Amino acid sequence: MAFLQEKVLFVWFMFSLTSGFTSSRSDHYTPPNLKHLTELFPRLKFNQGFKESFGESNIKLMDNGSFVNVTLDKSSGSGFVSQDDYYYGFFNTAIKLPAGFSSGVVVAFYVSSFFSLSLMSNSEIFPHNHDEIDIELLGHQNRKEWILQTNIYGNGSIKTGREEKFHLWFDPTEQHHQYSIIWNSNHTVFLVDNVPIREVTHSEGISSAYPLKPMSLHCTIWDGSEWATNGGKDPVNYKYAPFVASFGDMQMEGCKWDKTKQVPFCVKSGQGLSILDPVEGEEFAKLSQEQKMGMDDYRKRFMIYSYCKDPRRYKVLPPECNR
Numbered sequence: 527m528a529f530l531q532e533k534v535l536f537v538w539f540m541f542s543l544t545s546g547f548t549s550s551r552s553d554h555y556t557p558p559n560l561k562h563l564t565e566l567f568p569r570l571k572f573n574q575g576f577k578e579s580f581g582e583s584n585i586k587l588m589d590n591g592s593f594v595n596v597t598l599d600k601s602s603g604s605g606f607v608s609q610d611d612y613y614y615g616f617f618n619t620a621i622k623l624p625a626g627f628s629s630g631v632v633v634a635f636y637v638s639s640f641f642s643l644s645l646m647s648n649s650e651i652f653p654h655n656h657d658e659i660d661i662e663l664l665g666h667q668n669r670k671e672w673i674l675q676t677n678i679y680g681n682g683s684i685k686t687g688r689e690e691k692f693h694l695w696f697d698p699t700e701q702h703h704q705y706s707i708i709w710n711s712n713h714t715v716f717l718v719d720n721v722p723i724r725e726v727t728h729s730e731g732i733s734s735a736y737p738l739k740p741m742s743l744h745c746t747i748w749d750g751s752e753w754a755t756n757g758g759k760d761p762v763n764y765k766y767a768p769f770v771a772s773f774g775d776m777q778m779e780g781c782k783w784d785k786t787k788q789v790p791f792c793v794k795s796g797q798g799l800s801i802l803d804p805v806e807g808e809e810f811a812k813l814s815q816e817q818k819m820g821m822d823d824y825r826k827r828f829m830i831y832s833y834c835k836d837p838r839r840y841k842v843l844p845p846e847c848n849r
């Protein structure tokens with residue numbers, strides 16, 4: 527997880543530099559009623575597609591594996607990972623975050639090629655060449671709100687951090703909310719409760735930094751003290767442990783990666799093998815006008831950091847910023 531530590535440290539450093547950059551937030555936000563992509567696919571139980579990745583004694587299955595509680599305590603964080611790798615897909619989970627003091631606690635939902643077994647067994651993996659699409663929820667001491675951070679890497683483009691950070695319009699510790707990632711050859715989209723909050727188009731601008739390796743899905747909780755929260759000033763306080771996050775409504779739909787043949791094969795729910803990749807359909811290839819408007823409005827109100835608006839960090843902005 528060293529790569530995670532590196533980048534989070536950097537992000538918090540940048541965040542402290544840019545803390546003057548605030549959103550014009552509205553407390554009277556009603557999310558638009560957009561297409562419910564999360565209603566299109568079956569929800570998976572733990573043993574229908576996942577396995578423990580670390581901190582096994584801190585993972586608890588509930589409701590026959592429909593929900594998974596992952597705990598961070600003094601002994602360990604914990605997490606689980608998809609059994610398969612995917613080459614494009616739609617990934618969703620509902621998360622309820624730990625209530626109370628949460629400084630330094632990080633809850634993450636991400637796809638990454640870093641631990642991709644198919645590549646590793648082929649010894650093709652270069653730790654600095656990996657692809658990743660991140661949703662990270664960052665606990666905070668002083669603000670009541672958790673912060674949602676998104677990031678995207680291709681081919682190990684870690685030096686060019688492409689972070690964007692957002693406030694949420696709800697208290698994420700009260701109930702479960704849906705967090706989703708669309709990833710295909712056209713674009714990558716981050717969504718919260720079916721509202722798109724960020725779109726990264728697979729354009730010439732971003733070219734080789736666009737994720738194009740098979741990736742596995744990870745759900746984790748871990749201690750971000752060393753680098754998060756003002757450079758370690760407000761570490762995880764284990765007086766308030768255990769910190770428990772609940773994951774449910776797990777959905778993974780798209781092209782699984784065939785490790786033997788090293789090709790993607792696409793499965794459409796209920797129909798077995800199919801050449802039609804359900805995430806390449808029109809509604810996954812581009813955002814509708816309504817979705818675009820919903821996204822623009824959300825970003826205007828709730829975005830608190832974008833690398834594209836950080837000239838102190840990038841004297842020359844990454845090419846995809848100049849749209």
Ligand SMILES: *[C@@H]1O[C@H](CO)[C@@H](O)[C@H](O)[C@H]1NC(C)=O
Pocket residue numbers: 571573574590591
């Ligand atoms: C639990 O889930 C499995 C599928 O993962 C299913 O086969 C089994 O019948 C379920 N058990 C109960 C009690 O619902």
Ligand SMILES: *[C@@H]1O[C@H](CO)[C@@H](O)[C@H](O)[C@H]1NC(C)=O
Pocket residue numbers: 588595622623624625770771772
């Ligand atoms: C699972 O985690 C959620 C979120 O922290 C919590 O509300 C719930 O009580 C937990 N359930 C158990 C059995 O630990």
Ligand SMILES: *[C@@H]1O[C@H](CO)[C@@H](O)[C@H](O)[C@H]1NC(C)=O
Pocket residue numbers: 711712811812
């Ligand atoms: C999505 O990308 C594919 C090629 O990967 C292209 O054929 C298709 O036209 C694109 N769709 C949209 C809506 O841009």
Ligand SMILES: *[C@@H]1O[C@H](CO)[C@@H](O)[C@H](O)[C@H]1NC(C)=O
Pocket residue numbers: 654655681682734
């Ligand atoms: C990926 O990065 C390596 C250097 O780390 C470079 O040699 C290679 O050309 C890159 N691949 C692509 C597709 O840009």
